[in-house]
Structures are given as structure tokens and as C-alpha cells.
Amino acid sequence: MTTTTSRSTGGRPVVPSSSVLRPLGLDEVRITGGFWADRQETNRVATLAHIEHWLEKEGWLGNFDAAVEGRLPAARRGREFSDSEVYKLLEAMAWELGRRPDGELDARFDAIVRRVAAVQEPDGYLSTMFGRPGQGDRYSDLEWGHELYCYGHLIQAAVARARTGGDQLLVDVARRAADHVCAVFGPDGRQGICGHAEIEVALAELSRVTGERRYLDQAALFVERHGNGTLRDIEFGRSYFQDDQPVREATVFRGHAVRANYLAAGALDVAADTGDRDLLRAVATQWQNTVARRTYLTGGQGSHHQDEAFGEDFVLPPDRAYAETCAGIGSIMTSWRLLLATGEARYSDLVERTLFNVVATSPAHDGTSFYYTNTLHQRVPGAVAPADVASVRASSSLRAPWFEVSCCPPNVARTFASLAAYFATVDEDGLQVHQYADAQIRTALPDGTPVEVDVHTDFPDSGVVVLRVLRDTGRDWSLRVRVPAWSASARLSTGGETWSVEPGTAEVRRTFLAGDEVRLELDVSPRVVTADDRIDAVRGCVAVERGPEVLCAESLDQTVDDVAELVVDPSLPLREEQGLVIATGRRSAPTDRAWPYAESPRTDRDGQGGGSGPADELLDVVLTPYHDWANRGPSTMRIWLPTT
């Protein structure tokens, strides 16, 4: 296993001090067109301003002004963690500024930072929720208070700012907050942790930005304090905030799905920077079991509405999927770190699945409304969410512009703004491309060899990806591409040669010359998938995928009114027509019965039992990408379709 020492190249959310692969930053990878470029543009022109508008409208930004003006707690609005949404917007803006300088956006960023900075107390404490007369004491409610969680997002915003340039006020604020945290919660301080992991990952990255080892040490302390009964017990159980088992001893993610992933990401950062292979292995095992047993087809994680938590193994109901957008983002954070630490393609497979089917599903096409939860089955047409009122999290509505708990919109924004940083890496051997989009890659190998590659593709519509080398290099190097597990077959060709490649990583090694092309052909033909028998909730059903996209049947595209009437015949081939995937099925017309359970061999006694089977006549079942659903008004939808 080779290890690359990190360089200070900017524009990267995650910069482990040692890793198998070195991540490339926003100044090294630029997405120039296609699926993700469209979403980045919408994020830039619509989402950032939308979020800022709602933060003002709901008074969550105003809380900072109220603090300065002595109007707290009376004037405070929003939940205990509302400060963090402001910080996530700052982080999104910072990455966006790293992607593309913009004086007006920079001024808005600075204006918000000044409002935040004004609230910081001399000792570094910063919260609009605690510590004033009439408020709870500082750190009086570590289980639910979210103070350290808020610092975490503050610090992540500062890290983004530090790595993308511009005024450093936010970095100074974050350092003071981090110093304060180390003073209060250090080795000799209070043996506490936050009920919502996040500070860990943030302190580790701040340590990388600043070179301050004690921030990393503090992150490690917080990681290790989990699982020792550090927090009070709560109704959801101690697993809710991963205080049930030490991180090193757990075998699967459990409890609140966002908390679980954020903690895992933090543990991986600590493992990377301390060379702790045991900790890395523990989290890798948890990831593996979670992916094998607790993850939806979409990559979504978390099947409990009650506690936004992972269910037990194989409890993955499509119609009560929680699959919180933020849990998807947390999963990407975790998978990305595991990729950097190991170089294994399976981690990027999950990143791709989660990006296309969770993160891309959350925002509406116009970027101003969002799903907080991402159900896999909508039984009743959703209502149009109120335009001017924050919605509840898991409402049965279409996407909503804002939520009372609104972690997801700014989380999507920061992810889209920094997305290119998750696409490619280098090591001493060469360049690795993990995600596919029209892109420009301009970097150098650790020995200084400049590498310039353009990527041309219509992915995911097409499976053809052409990587064009723009510059001669004096040495041979390896261009590695990920062959996704979903591609039934794949071919790689260059210099007139073509060969089959297996899922995992495929490689072309040569002394590349300007103009050399490597062409990857993935099989994006639609495919029928079935689930492990132990996922009881989808027994007897199939789903259809195409390339990285999970497809769904939305009622608006069907010849029946409700997707509940669709039954698919998986023995008949899928067709592609005019950009749509079409399965063949039949119409099921279930009979309403007084009691929905019927005796099996002796049916239809007294109006009970029976229910007619599917009709004989074949019908088309039109399938479209799941991430596109619910953009045309109320509808019913299902990913898993019963078979005949």
C-alpha cells in the first residue's frame, strides 16, 4: 500500500495527512457540462439565494443580530441547532467561491460572517441558544443542545473558506471556537460529547488546515468517548447518538443515520491522521455490514421515522423509508474517506449511487424546494407544500421550500458546490477518475509530473466516457477508471486496442502523449434487480436500474391512475424508447374486501377472500429516473414493482 503525503492544494473538503489516494480539489477538477454541471449551476443561481432568503425570513440569521442587541432569548426563533444552517450556507458559499470567483457572493458571505462573528464571546463560545440569562447554561444539554454540532459546521465553513481564499475572519472565529472546545472538553476537561456527531470531522479538518495537532487530538477524544455511556439515556436508546458501543467495537452503523455517518467520517479522519489501522478497519467493517444489510437500493440510509435511525438488518420498507437527504450526504462523506484510505472502488460505487439517487433526488429541478426524506414508494399523491411556511420534515407533500428542521437544503448546497472534489484522485502512480461527467482535470502527480485530462461523456444517458490527455508527460503513468459494479460488461480502448474490463478499477499505463484518448464503455442498458429475501418488505417485487440511476414508475406516466395497479412481468424484456425505459406488465385491479385477509384454499366465502388476479391484457410500465420524480405535481410512485 502506497501512501501519499498531502499537499496544501486548495478547494478540497477532505485532506487526510496520509492516504492511499490524494484527493483533487476544486482548482484541479472542474465539472464543465452535463447532469452534475446543471445541478451545480442551479445551486449557484437559485439555491444559495433561496437558502439565504429563508434564513432571513425565519429569523435564524436574525438570531445573531438579536444576540448582539441583547434581545435573546425572547426574540430567538428556530430550533436549538438553527445556527448550524447559517454555517452550512457559509460553507456552500465558500466552495462556490472556490469554484468560481464572484464579488457579489463574496460580499454576501462576508456580511453573514460579520453578523456571526459579532456574537462570539471573548472565550470563544458562540451560540444563540445557550448561555444567556433565561437560556440554558452552556453545555447543560449535551444530548440535545447541539452546541458542539453547531461549532462543527462553523468550523467546516471556515475550512472551506481557508481552502478557497478570501477574507479570513471566519477562520479566526472558528479557531477561537475550537480553542474554546479544547479548553472545555480537553483531556482534563469535561468528559462530554455532543449528542450529534459533527465536531469530530470538523476539528480533524481544522487541524489539517492550521497544522494544530491539538484539534486532531480533541477530535480523537470525542470519537473515543462515544460508547461509554457518556450521555444520559434517552427514550430512543443510547444507540441513537452512538453512545452504546465504542466506535472500535461496533460492527454496523446504528441509531440516527446522520449522526452515525458523521461520527464514522470523523473516526476515519482521526484514523488517517494518527495512522490508526484498527480504527480504519472497524469503520470499514461497519460500512460493509451497513451496505450489505441496512441500505436502500437508492443508497438511502435510515428506515425509522421515529428516530431517523437505521432499522435492524434488512428492515428496509420502501413506503416508510426515511432515507434522509443528510444521511445520504453523510454516507458520501464516509465512503469518500474510505476510498482515500484504501483505494477500493466499492466506496465510489456507493458514492455514485447515493449522489444520483439520494442527493440528486432531494432538490426540485428549480433548486428551491427539497425532500428531507426520500421515500421509495408514494402511495397517496402528495400535497403541494406551502410556499411561505416551513414544512415538517417527513410531510406527505411534494418537495418543500423549507423545513422547521432544515438541515437538508444547505447540506445539498454545500455538497453540490464542492462536488468536483469527489471526482478524481492521484497517487504516485497516476490519476484515478471515480465519477463521470464532462470535466477538466488539471493536476500534477506527487513527483510534479503535470497531468491534464479532459473528460467527455453524456453520462449517465450514455455509458461512453472518453478521457483525453492534453499534455505529453516525460514518464509513464497510470490512468485508472472505476468500472461500476452495475455495468454487466465494460470495455476499455486506447490506441486502437480494446479489451474487456471487470467491475472495480481498470487501468491504462503508458507514457501518454497529448491527444491520447482512453475510451471507457459502460453498459447502461436497463436491468431488472431483485432484493435479498430477507428484505421482507419487497418480496415478490423487482426494481429497474439504468446505469447509476434507480428508476421508478410515477403515476403521471402510466395508463393507469395509480401505480398500485401496476404489476410487472420480469420475463418480458425492457425496452428503451425516446429516453424512457418501458417494462411490460399487467393491470391489477384489487378487489376491496371487508377484511383484507383471506383464507387461502377456501376463498370468496361471504365476500371475503379472493380478489382478482392481474388482467390478461399487457400494458406498458413507463420507468423514469427516481431523482426526477415529483417535479410535475402530485403523483403516486414506486421503485419496487410487484411481479406477476
Next chain:
Amino acid sequence: MTTTTSRSTGGRPVVPSSSVLRPLGLDEVRITGGFWADRQETNRVATLAHIEHWLEKEGWLGNFDAAVEGRLPAARRGREFSDSEVYKLLEAMAWELGRRPDGELDARFDAIVRRVAAVQEPDGYLSTMFGRPGQGDRYSDLEWGHELYCYGHLIQAAVARARTGGDQLLVDVARRAADHVCAVFGPDGRQGICGHAEIEVALAELSRVTGERRYLDQAALFVERHGNGTLRDIEFGRSYFQDDQPVREATVFRGHAVRANYLAAGALDVAADTGDRDLLRAVATQWQNTVARRTYLTGGQGSHHQDEAFGEDFVLPPDRAYAETCAGIGSIMTSWRLLLATGEARYSDLVERTLFNVVATSPAHDGTSFYYTNTLHQRVPGAVAPADVASVRASSSLRAPWFEVSCCPPNVARTFASLAAYFATVDEDGLQVHQYADAQIRTALPDGTPVEVDVHTDFPDSGVVVLRVLRDTGRDWSLRVRVPAWSASARLSTGGETWSVEPGTAEVRRTFLAGDEVRLELDVSPRVVTADDRIDAVRGCVAVERGPEVLCAESLDQTVDDVAELVVDPSLPLREEQGLVIATGRRSAPTDRAWPYAESPRTDRDGQGGGSGPADELLDVVLTPYHDWANRGPSTMRIWLPTT
């Protein structure tokens, strides 16, 4: 439709002033042996004292003393509705005293009543939670404060006392509380309702006990105020407390399943006493749709953990079933009232199903631990609940002795103590027997004709029920028996004649002589049942029932370690051996895969896909009554079994 005017006969929880059937009370029906007599005896000797012990231990009884001694709110313990658990214990004790006089129990009852009564304020207000300095103002939180809910249980306890005799202090307390409620919330008073329905059903019954019409009018007011946005909105939505739609306009039960049923029961009481056929029809429609689309095979209701609520139609996951014990009891309350109002056997069918499979499932065999929720599928062996600490509601433990929210144990206790009152009715035409147990029925028809019948049966083990008339009567009358919908065939015989009867109601009419016997033979042979296709969560599965009992496979009885390994072949016959029902199946040995979804036609690529089918060798799948499960230590269990 005939209508019987109610008489003041005691020992009945529900005495509509007019109804098609007149309920018989505890002084008219006595359960003398068998399944339910055993549970009544356990309730008497173990459960009542167990509940009293925990009410003392947790300080919920002590709250009343603390109120008198001026130690509130500092000394208050328990949740905002803890007073109600004390009242439910009183109600259970009162019914038990009506069932069987017991000086020691009567003294305990009186002692508790005195502690409660001492807290009542001069204007009738009574709460340990609100109204004192440092507490919330009276009725300042109708959404969650539960003050009126607590009065409801206080009044129901008083009604039980009034109808079973003994000291009347509690009745006086309840009247003062009811007068206070009328004064505060009357037509010209505050237009509020309680966030948890219960006061409605209680005031209606108090009106029947006291003859005070205004209690009924107040109940009607509360019923009608639902659905007008009377309460503030909450995250779970206004449907949570049935404030989303007027009772007359709703078409199905929705929101919190206990609240929904309690409100329905109250509305039916109002409908009965005001002759409001529209209101009766509205609730009957809601019941019908709820039973057809939102009820588990067990009779359990409520599929959401988050808000203890009904899910959308056909969302009935076995492994995330909530099926709260109290919701089952509420369902029985509603069904019983619908039976009295209409005489239709389907209501008693649901009462029977819910009694055997929800209410009987909640307590352990020894009557000192309980299920709050009643899952239909236990995937991971439950832990032994702590013996000395109140458990959370939906823990993954075996039954627990007590809960932080402990509504279910005393609710089971009051139901068991009054159970005989749900077994038989009379009308001008004769006697109706709705539930089967060894029992003595001693009553009179409305014209005074004495009717004395003994019931002999080994139900539910046997389907043979013999009804023996003990007394000549000078007139002919009709003995009607319910033929449950589950009985594939049934025969009735008397006087040497035998005839087949259909599910519903079967009748023998004659001038009975002492010693006449009517013999009902129900088919309790085990039967395989399937679910409506729209209940996606159990597609491809079957369940097995026997008589009124839903059966389950518990791991302790199987030759495999975990019920997840069982697959049933429904084409092979069920067998009965030594009291066990045995299905034939195969062992499924699912393959662990890195990703639990596999491409359908091209499986087993790279270790993904595939998974072996069930083994060839046949094995026995041992099925036992669901209500018996989890009495022998940790196990896995499932009611719905996948088929080959």
C-alpha cells in the same frame, strides 16, 4: 330495528340509553373457566397489585400526596398524564369488586380514592401537573397537557364504582370534576378540546349514571369541536388528535390510534343517546374502512412508531407494527358500541380477534409484565427488560414490568376485570351470546322473562360450545349465537336436530325448557390465510390461524435457530399434533452478499446476486398462538411466513 330502553342493571361499562342490543353486566354474566377465566384470575391475584406497586414506586400515586403537602411541582414525578394511570387502576379495581367482593381490595381502593380526592380544588379542578405556582396554568397546553384526558379516566373509574356499588366518594369527586369541565368548556365557555380524546366517552357514561343531560351535551360539544382546527398545529399534523376533519365527515380512522378509537367510542355514545343516526353511520363507515385497510391480522391498529398512528391504507409492516395494546382496547370499545347500536356480528368478530391477539398478547403469563406495542415480527431476539426500571414504550425487549408511559398495563387490567360485560346481550326477542367461554348467564328479557343459561366449552382449543338453558320460560324466545367469519363451516344442533349455519348470527327460537341444550360447532381447524396484494409488506407470505387465534412461528420451537430461515410450502397440509399446529416448509439459507440487490437475469457476477434457494429437505414449522409468544425468554418470531 328494535330499540331497548336501558335498565339500571349494574356492572356494565357501556349503557347506551337506547340501543338495538342491551348489554349484560358483571352481575349477569360470569366467566367461570377456561382461557379468559385464567386471565381474569391472574389479573386479580397478580396484575392489580403489580400496578399498584409500580404506581407507588414511580411516585405517580405519591404525586397526589405531594400536592396536598405543597411539595409540587418540585416533587412531581412521571409524565403529564400519570394521574390517569392511577384512575385506570381504580377502574380496574372497581370492576374487580363488581366481579367478586373483596374487603381487602375495597379498602385499597378507598385508600387511593382518598389520596386522589384530597387534591381536588374547591371548583372541581384536579391535577397534579398544572395550576400551581411553578407549573403551567390550567388548560394552558390542551394539545399535550392531558388534563381532560385524565378527568376522563377519573370519571370512567367513578362510573365503574357507581355501577358496582361501594363507597361513593369517587363518584362525588368525578361529578365535581365533570361540573367543572362543563363550567369551563361549556357552550359559552372556552371552545377547546383535549389533545387526547377520552373525556367524551367518560362524560357520556357519567350522564347515563347520573341522569345529568348536560354531561352528555358537553360530550357532544367536545366531539363536534374536533376537526375545526381547535388545537394548535403540531409536527405530526392535526390528524394526530383528529382535529383535521369533523367526526361526521371523516371516512377512516387516522392519526394516533388510541385517540382515534376513544373519540369514535365517545361519538357513538353521543349518537346513541341523542338518536343521531348520521353520526352513527359516519363512525360505522370509518370503522369499516379502517378494518378493510388499516388493521393488522391480529386486530392491531397503528403502524407508525413515530406518532403511534395509523398509516396510510395498506401500510401494515409486520416488523414495524406498533399495534399498541391500548389501541386494541380502544378498538374493542368502538366495536362493542357499534354492536350494541346495530346488532351486527362483524363487530364482535373484531372484538374477538382483538381480545385474543392484542389484549391477550400484552401481559406475560404471570400478569406482571406487558407489551406496550405488539409487533408481528421479531427479527432479533429481544432482551430481558430491566426488572426495576420503567422501560421505554417500544423497546426491543421482552415484555416489561412498567413503562415510562404506562397506559397499557392498567388498561389491560380494567379490560380483563370487566371482560364478561362484553360477552352477551339481550333484546326483546331473546339472548345473544357474542363471545365464547365457560360462563353463567343470569338475566331477564325486557319483559321480565328470566333467562338463565350456562355455557360450556373448551374454546378456543375446541370449537364446540354447549349452551344449556337452566330454567323454563313461559314464552318463546330466541337464543342467538355469533358464528365467526373464520369458521369455514359451522353447525348448530338442538333437540336432536342439526343444521349448517353461516357466519354471522345463528338463532334457535323456542319456548325453552330447563335442560334444553343448544350446541354450536365451529371449525377451529388451522387455516392458511393470505393478505390483500396492496399490503406490500407481506407479499409472498402466508399466515396461519386457528379459530380466533393468530398463530406464529417462534424460534424456540423450530429446528432452525432463527425464524428468518423458515419458508413454508402452503400446498402441503397443516397438521395438528399434541396441541401444536405444524406446517411443512423448507430451510432457506440466504447468502450474505456485499450488496443485497442483484441483477435478475445475470446473477452471481462478482460475488453479487444469487443467494441460494430453499433447501430440498422438508422441515416442520411449528406454530403456536401468537398471544403465547415471548414467554420463554428471548426468541425471534414471525406471523407472516414466506412461501416457497
